[in-house]
Every structure is written in C-alpha cells, then in structure tokens.
Amino acid sequence: GAMARARRSQNPPWRIAWEPVNVKPPMADLRTDLAVRILCDQIPPGSLDAAYLFGQTLDNEHSVFQSAERIFHDGLANHILFSASEPRSGYPGFGPWWNALRQIGIPEEVLLGVPAAPTEENGELMLHTLNEAVALVRFCKDRGFARVGVVSSAFHSLRAFLSTVSAASLENRGLRVYCLAPAMLPWYEEVVHSQGKERGTRFALIQSELERIA
Numbered sequence: 001g002a003m004a005r006a007r008r009s010q011n012p013p014w015r016i017a018w019e020p021v022n023v024k025p026p027m028a029d030l031r032t033d034l035a036v037r038i039l040c041d042q043i044p045p046g047s048l049d050a051a052y053l054f055g056q057t058l059d060n061e062h063s064v065f066q067s068a069e070r071i072f073h074d075g076l077a078n079h080i081l082f083s084a085s086e087p088r089s090g091y092p093g094f095g096p097w098w099n100a101l102r103q104i105g106i107p108e109e110v111l112l113g114v115p116a117a118p119t120e121e122n123g124e125l126m127l128h129t130l131n132e133a134v135a136l137v138r139f140c141k142d143r144g145f146a147r148v149g150v151v152s153s154a155f156h157s158l159r160a161f162l163s164t165v166s167a168a169s170l171e172n173r174g175l176r177v178y179c180l181a182p183a184m185l186p187w188y189e190e191v192v193h194s195q196g197k198e199r200g201t202r203f204a205l206i207q208s209e210l211e212r213i214a
Contacts, residue, residue, distance in 0.1 A: 038161055038179050043076050049145035051077035051180055052114065052136050054152040054160045055091035055127060059191035060202075061100070066183030067151045069104045076180070077149055080106055081136065084113030089127040090192065114139045129156070133163040134171065141172040149180040155205040157182060159213050 051071045053064040068080050080101065087093035094113050101111055117135040118125040140148050152160035161179040168175040187203040198208065 035158060039157060039181070041179050043149060043178055043180065046075050046078075048077040048147045048149050048178065049143075050079040050081045050112070050140070051149040051151055052081040052164075053097075054129065054132055054150065054156065055083050055085070055089075056153055057090040057192045058092060059189075060153040060185065061092065061097070063153045063182045063185050064151050065100055065104060067180060068101060068106060070183070071149070071151070071180060072106050072110060078110070079112050080110050081112050081114050081139070081148075083116050083127065083132060083135070085116035085118065085127050088116075088118060088125065091127055129160055129163045130167070133160070133167040136164060137167040137171045137175060140175055146174060147176045147178070149178040151180045151182055153202070154182050154184060155202050155209055159209050162213060 051068070053068055056064055071077050072080060082094070082097050082101075083091065084094045085091060087096075098111060098113075102108060114132075114135050116127060117131050117138075118127045119131050120126070136148070136150075139145075148164075150160050150164050151157075157179060161177065164177050168177055185202065188201045190199060190201050191205075192199050198205070200208065
C-alpha cells in the first residue's frame with residue numbers, strides 16, 4: 001500500500017487533490033479520517049480525464065458497471081477505462097466488459113482499453129491490483145491524462161486507490177488520483193474474489209483487503 005497526502009488548493013473547501021507519496025506504512029498508520037476522506041471523495045462534473053474500472057470477478061462486476069453508468073450520465077469523466085486483458089485471474093476479459101458497458105448505454109467513443117501488463121507468478125501470468133494500477137498510470141501518462149478516478153468493488157476500493165497512488169509516485173507524479181464510490185452490492189453474499197480464487201462474504205473480504213495493505 002501507500003499513503004496519500006491531502007493538499008488544499010484554491011478550490012472549494014471540500015475539494016482535495018491527492019498527491020502521491022512513495023511510502024509503505026503499516027496499516028495502523030493509515031489514519032481513519034484519511035481513509036474516510038479517500039472513500040468519500042467528491043468530484044465536480046467534467047473534472048476528470050477518465051475513470052478506471054478495476055477488474056472484477058463475475059460476482060462483483062455489476063458494482064463497477066453501475067458506477068460507470070452513473071459516472072457517464074453525471075459527466076464525472078470524459079472516458080471510461082478498463083483492462084484490455086483477455087480473460088485472466090477471474091476477470092472476464094475486455095470483450096465481455098465492452099459489450100456489457102455498451103449495453104448500459106455508454107458510447108463506444110467513451111470506452112478505452114488499457115493495455116494489460118500481467119506478471120508471472122508460479123509459472124502463471126496473473127492480473128492483479130498492482131499491475132493494473134501500474135498499467136493505468138502508464139496509460140494516463142501516454143495519453144496526457146492529468147486526472148483519473150478509480151472505481152472498484154466497495155471492499156477493494158481503498159487498496160485499489162492506494163495502489164494507484166503508489167504507482168503514480170514512481171511512474172507519473174503529476175497524475176491526480178481520485179476514489180470514486182462504487183455501487184453497493186449485498187455485504188453478506190458469498191462471492192469469489194482475488195484472481196478468482198478467494199471466497200468469502202463481501203464483508204469478510206474487507207479484513208482480507210486491509211491485511212494486503214499492511
């Protein structure tokens with residue numbers, strides 16, 4: 001994980017620009033007030049170059065699809081980004097997600113695939129939070145995007161945001177990263193997560209995600 005430093009600007013007092021800081025503190029050092037601000041960020045319409053949907057399993061993908069629909073209709077971002085990966089590590093793949101996002105009314109010119117950068121682990125190419133974040137940050141740099149929002153399932157949102165900030169601190173320090181709220185799904189429904197291998201209720205997965213940040 002990584003921390004993010006909040007800097008107040010000349011914008012309205014609730015507006016916060018998150019600057020990447022390349023540190024990896026223990027979870028106890030992640031202040032609760034900062035975590036709440038990350039998860040409850042507010043973005044004025046039209047202020048973001050793009051919003052990125054972190055890959056999800058079939059059990060959780062509707063959370064980010066519903067968020068993408070809201071982001072588009074509310075004018076929160078100019079583009080909706082998601083991984084251009086083939087089906088991998090529980091992620092259904094670029095094709096099925098493209099079709100699903102088109103079916104909910106998002107125009108094709110708004111949708112952009114981010115080239116995947118899977119890493120080899122135990123002889124298998126894996127897609128996971130960190131390599132998605134690195135691929136996103138590099139894509140934004142190549143495209144000249146200065147402001148990006150990240151969207152994930154509720155239990156994964158904090159780690160997705162911190163991973164993106166951490167990647168930006170190394171690859172693209174000018175990038176402003178915001179956390180966009182996901183649509184909510186039932187907390188006590190048992191689902192598959194994390195490379196399509198971890199199973200638990202969405203509520204139980206919160207602790208699992210926090211342990212990965214530590």
